[in-house]
Amino acid sequence: MKDYTIIWKGNKHTNKSSRRGYIPTIIVDHITEGSANSAINWFTTPTNNVSSAHFLVSRDGQIYQFVKIEDNAWANGLKAKDISISKAEIVKEKEVNPNWYSVSIEHEGIYNKTKGALTEVQLEATIWLHQYIIDYIKKKWDVKIPVDRKHILGHYEIDPIKKPNCPGEKYPFEQILNRLNSKEVFNDIKGHWAEKYIMIVAQEQIMIGFPDGEFKPDKQITRAELAKVIAILLNE
Numbered sequence: 001m002k003d004y005t006i007i008w009k010g011n012k013h014t015n016k017s018s019r020r021g022y023i024p025t026i027i028v029d030h031i032t033e034g035s036a037n038s039a040i041n042w043f044t045t046p047t048n049n050v051s052s053a054h055f056l057v058s059r060d061g062q063i064y065q066f067v068k069i070e071d072n073a074w075a076n077g078l079k080a081k082d083i084s085i086s087k088a089e090i091v092k093e094k095e096v097n098p099n100w101y102s103v104s105i106e107h108e109g110i111y112n113k114t115k116g117a118l119t120e121v122q123l124e125a126t127i128w129l130h131q132y133i134i135d136y137i138k139k140k141w142d143v144k145i146p147v148d149r150k151h152i153l154g155h156y157e158i159d160p161i162k163k164p165n166c167p168g169e170k171y172p173f174e175q176i177l178n179r180l181n182s183k184e185v186f187n188d189i190k191g192h193w194a195e196k197y198i199m200i201v202a203q204e205q206i207m208i209g210f211p212d213g214e215f216k217p218d219k220q221i222t223r224a225e226l227a228k229v230i231a232i233l234l235n236e
Contacts, residue, residue, distance in 0.1 A: 004128050076099050
């Protein structure tokens with residue numbers, strides 16, 4: 001998997017607060033409902049006093065950061081009286097504002113157009129970012145976030161009433177979890193003559209699937225794609 005540079009965008013106007021002694025134990029995924037630029041502008045303007053996020057992944061695979069992981073971003077808040085509406089088991093267990101123990105990732109997209117589906121480069125970037133967050137928290141607090149759907153959530157699970165479509169039903173949770181667990185699976189290779197070989201190159205991250213969960217084993221490869229595969233094999 002390629003390495004990424006996280007671009008810092010937070011400023012003095014970006015909303016943040018203390019974690020009140022809580023350690024982040026969940027990652028919550030969101031959809032921006034607008035462009036990356038509009039999200040950046042909103043999270044850095046003095047007129048916004050209601051929301052923020054730790055990270056943003058754009059459609060072209062850029063990763064931006066607004067709030068340090070050590071701080072609390074204003075992305076997943078629920079008042080104590082509203083915790084009962086949450087679908088997330090861990091939220092009901094903790095019984096405090098989810099912002100205090102969560103890391104939030106916004107994904108550029110508009111629900112009516114994408115239903116939460118990511119571009120190929122956006123998917124690759126967010127998989128890397130999830131692993132980065134998990135590693136950062138392990139190093140900082142010696143706490144390991146489990147790679148499962150109890151700890152990697154959608155905002156709709158935190159607040160199903162106000163955010164029922166965030167990040168959307170096509171958001172690739174399963175593909176992200178499989179990749180993080182090094183168990184890449186595809187829904188179109190069962191019984192294919194190359195199934196075993198496809199799984200090998202996927203697990204080694206020499207070749208990856210598409211955001212829709214398919215490998216498309218009979219799709220023609222371009223010279224550019226072949227060059228990329230050869231470069232990976234040569235460790236370039």
